[in-house]
Amino acid sequence: xxxxxxxxxxxxxKQERAGALVGYLPIGYPDLATSIEAAITLTRHGVDVLExxxxxxxxxxxxxxxxxxxxxALGNGFRLRHAFEAVRxxxxxxxxxxxxxxxxxxxxxxxxxERFAADLRAAGGAGLITPDLVPDEAGEWLAASDAEGLDxxxxxxxxxxxxxxxxxxxxxxxxTYVVSTMxxxxxxxxxxxxxxxxxxxxxxxxxxxxxxxxxxxxGQQVAEVLGYADGAIVGSRLVSALGEGLDALADAADGLAExxxxx
Amino acid sequence: xxxxxxxxxxxxxPYFGAYGGRWVPxxxxxxxxxxxxxxxxxxxxxxxxxxxAALHRDYTGRPSPLTEVPRFAQHAGGARVFLxxxxxxxxxxxxxxxxxxxxxxxxxxxxxxxxxxTGAGQHGVATATAxxxxxxxxxxxxxxxxxxxxxxxxxxxxxxxxxxxxVTSGSRTLKDAINEAMRDWVTNVATTTYIFxxxxxxxxxxxxxxxxxxIIGDEARAQxxxxxxxxxxxxxxxxxxxxxxxxxxxxxxxxxxVALWGLEAGGDGADTPRTAATISVGxxxxxxxxxxxxxxxxxxxxxxxxxxxxxxxxxxxxxxHAFLADSGRATYRAVTDAAAMDALRLLxxxxxxxxxxxxxxxxxxxxxxxxxxGPDATLLINLSGRGDKDTTTVARWFDLVDRGAVQE
Numbered sequence: 001x002x003x004x005x006x007x008x009x010x011x012x013x014k015q016e017r018a019g020a021l022v023g024y025l026p027i028g029y030p031d032l033a034t035s036i037e038a039a040i041t042l043t044r045h046g047v048d049v050l051e052x053x054x055x056x057x058x059x060x061x062x063x064x065x066x067x068x069x070x071x072x073a074l075g076n077g078f079r080l081r082h083a084f085e086a087v088r089x090x091x092x093x094x095x096x097x098x099x100x101x102x103x104x105x106x107x108x109x110x111x112x113x114e115r116f117a118a119d120l121r122a123a124g125g126a127g128l129i130t131p132d133l134v135p136d137e138a139g140e141w142l143a144a145s146d147a148e149g150l151d152x153x154x155x156x157x158x159x160x161x162x163x164x165x166x167x168x169x170x171x172x173x174x175x176t177y178v179v180s181t182m183x184x185x186x187x188x189x190x191x192x193x194x195x196x197x198x199x200x201x202x203x204x205x206x207x208x209x210x211x212x213x214x215x216x217x218x219g220q221q222v223a224e225v226l227g228y229a230d231g232a233i234v235g236s237r238l239v240s241a242l243g244e245g246l247d248a249l250a251d252a253a254d255g256l257a258e259x260x261x262x263x
Numbered sequence: 264x265x266x267x268x269x270x271x272x273x274x275x276x277p278y279f280g281a282y283g284g285r286w287v288p289x290x291x292x293x294x295x296x297x298x299x300x301x302x303x304x305x306x307x308x309x310x311x312x313x314x315x316a317a318l319h320r321d322y323t324g325r326p327s328p329l330t331e332v333p334r335f336a337q338h339a340g341g342a343r344v345f346l347x348x349x350x351x352x353x354x355x356x357x358x359x360x361x362x363x364x365x366x367x368x369x370x371x372x373x374x375x376x377x378x379x380x381t382g383a384g385q386h387g388v389a390t391a392t393a394x395x396x397x398x399x400x401x402x403x404x405x406x407x408x409x410x411x412x413x414x415x416x417x418x419x420x421x422x423x424x425x426x427x428x429x430v431t432s433g434s435r436t437l438k439d440a441i442n443e444a445m446r447d448w449v450t451n452v453a454t455t456t457y458i459f460x461x462x463x464x465x466x467x468x469x470x471x472x473x474x475x476x477x478i479i480g481d482e483a484r485a486q487x488x489x490x491x492x493x494x495x496x497x498x499x500x501x502x503x504x505x506x507x508x509x510x511x512x513x514x515x516x517x518x519x520x521v522a523l524w525g526l527e528a529g530g531d532g533a534d535t536p537r538t539a540a541t542i543s544v545g546x547x548x549x550x551x552x553x554x555x556x557x558x559x560x561x562x563x564x565x566x567x568x569x570x571x572x573x574x575x576x577x578x579x580x581x582x583x584h585a586f587l588a589d590s591g592r593a594t595y596r597a598v599t600d601a602a603a604m605d606a607l608r609l610l611x612x613x614x615x616x617x618x619x620x621x622x623x624x625x626x627x628x629x630x631x632x633x634x635x636x637g638p639d640a641t642l643l644i645n646l647s648g649r650g651d652k653d654t655t656t657v658a659r660w661f662d663l664v665d666r667g668a669v670q671e
Binding site: 056057058059060061063067071074079080105106107108109110111131132133134136137154155156157158159160161164168179182183184 | 284285286287288289290292293294296432433438439442445446449450451452453548549550551552557559561562563564565
């Protein structure tokens with residue numbers, strides 16, 4: 001589908017450089033104001049697409065670094081309305097960088113799927129990444145995202161069947177999230193060769209952008225991934241850097257963005 | 264002989280009305296498909312059924328007895344009261360029924376490692392037991408709060424050769440143990456089966472666990488007919504995730520004259536924040552892979568549950584129970600910690616049977632329902648587990664041990 005700013009941004013990055021850097025940070029960590037400032041910092045240090053995590057009580061896809069951050073955000077009083085406030089402020093400060101929210105599904109369901117989609121769009125958000133919503137259960141979200149013109153990012157995994165890969169790419173808009181390895185979020189010393197194989201399988205069925213996530217933590221890994229994919233998604237490395245402060249975050253983003261320069 | 268794996272009137276999933284399904288990360292779908300396909304084959308495979316039946320008979324000690332408890336019944340409005348004695352199973356609860364089936368399934372699909380979550384420790388002990396029996400590697404995830412209050416079960420699991428991992432995230436109870444087990448499964452799915460302990464979670468677990476637990480009700484229904492010549496007026500069971508309850512309910516779903524009662528853990532009271540009465544006070548949502556009732560705040564964040572019973576201390580519930588509640592076929596009521604503990608002591612003193620705190624919730628419910636129904640009624644209670652594991656908690660609650668004898 002045309003009209004996705006996320007897709008346009010990734011395609012432009014692929015044309016101009018090796019590809020796009022997608023940067024994840026949770027909203028509300030270490031507190032709401034700092035998390036907004038941190039996201040804006042990323043947009044000024046080479047991040048092409050922002051993935052803002054909505055803290056959730058039961059994050060089954062997240063490893064220790066992100067769990068610790070989102071637990072802290074919840075402890076500091078994160079509420080769902082803060083997500084819309086954060087998206088509004090970040091997109092106002094950095095209108096050229098599209099913002100996707102990464103959220104487990106129950107908060108969306110609880111808020112009301114249509115209402116969530118309308119409020120996200122009104123705040124300037126580009127769409128959702130839904131780690132625990134598979135296309136099989138996504139009927140309501142497919143309708144709401146169509147109605148609001150929002151992107152929707154589904155996951156493809158090394159264990160996904162051909163049929164499921166095809167369906168994930170057909171229904172995703174913006175990009176398809178290629179799960180690099182069987183596991184949860186967190187830095188890994190080498191990004192699994194399964195990622196390359198999976199991207200090749202996906203390439204057989206789609207021309208839409210493919211971004212690889214899980215385990216990427218260095219500029220070198222970003223460069224490797226962009227050798228075969230359109231985007232590289234980094235989360236835990238940025239969350240850990242933010243734990244040391246905004247300067248450390250900016251340095252980390254710069255280092256990762258190095259990997260997007262065409263070699 | 265009853266057909267213990269007969270189809271349920273509620274169907275085979277993945278949906279029970281508006282509930283159930285698979286709300287999981289994509290990397291787990293292939294493993295769930297594998298389990299579904301293997302279970303569809305096994306449940307009608309005569310070899311599997313013979314093997315499971317032999318294990319039930321020679322290892323677990325089934326059929327479990329039906330015990331009439333007249334001295335206890337005097338406190339329940341004079342109704343006749345029968346207990347289905349799952350507490351007498353090997354490992355001390357109904358959990359073994361499910362675990363043996365899933366361990367056979369694990370062997371069939373050729374995996375060498377099993378993982379499980381546990382709350383009170385009963386499912387963990389049962390899984391560690393089956394792993395020892397079948398020579399499988401075993402890792403059990405247990406919230407740190409529960410490893411403290413169920414220390415004896417931790418020791419039992421380790422003695423059986425399992426690795427027990429105390430979970431320190433979130434509320435450090437059963438829900439967080441499930442999160443951690445799911446993270447392990449996502450990472451190790453190629454070699455590992457997740458033996459889910461209750462009739463909740465993503466498809467096929469609610470239907471598969473139900474199928475493996477329905478032997479409780481199939482036996483009990485035949486035993487009641489043989490003993491009393493009639494079906495009971497009410498069947499009662501405690502509900503956390505709901506596996507023992509669905510296990511005894513299923514045989515009676517098509518008997519409209521039999522009232523089905525699920526007793527939830529009310530904690531301090533279902534009208535207080537310290538409760539685990541998910542159907543009574545929760546609302547529909549998604550947790551741990553299924554759509555069902557969930558204890559959640561207005562943002563959809565899971566609310567921490569509270570119950571004196573570790574096995575019922577869970578903010579979710581199996582999707583078939585959500586369906587039975589909405590349809591009106593079963594009724595769910597909350598029992599407070601205090602009422603459950605009083606019922607535990609009452610059964611101990613009147614009948615010489617010390618029940619698990621979980622099962623004591625069903626006993627407390629029966630005291631109420633019996634008084635409501637009057638002396639002509641017959642009640643069947645699923646006594647899902649025995650109370651040995653709870654001795655420390657009970658001793659503290661009733662101040663039964665001389666000062667200094669219980670270590671903090």
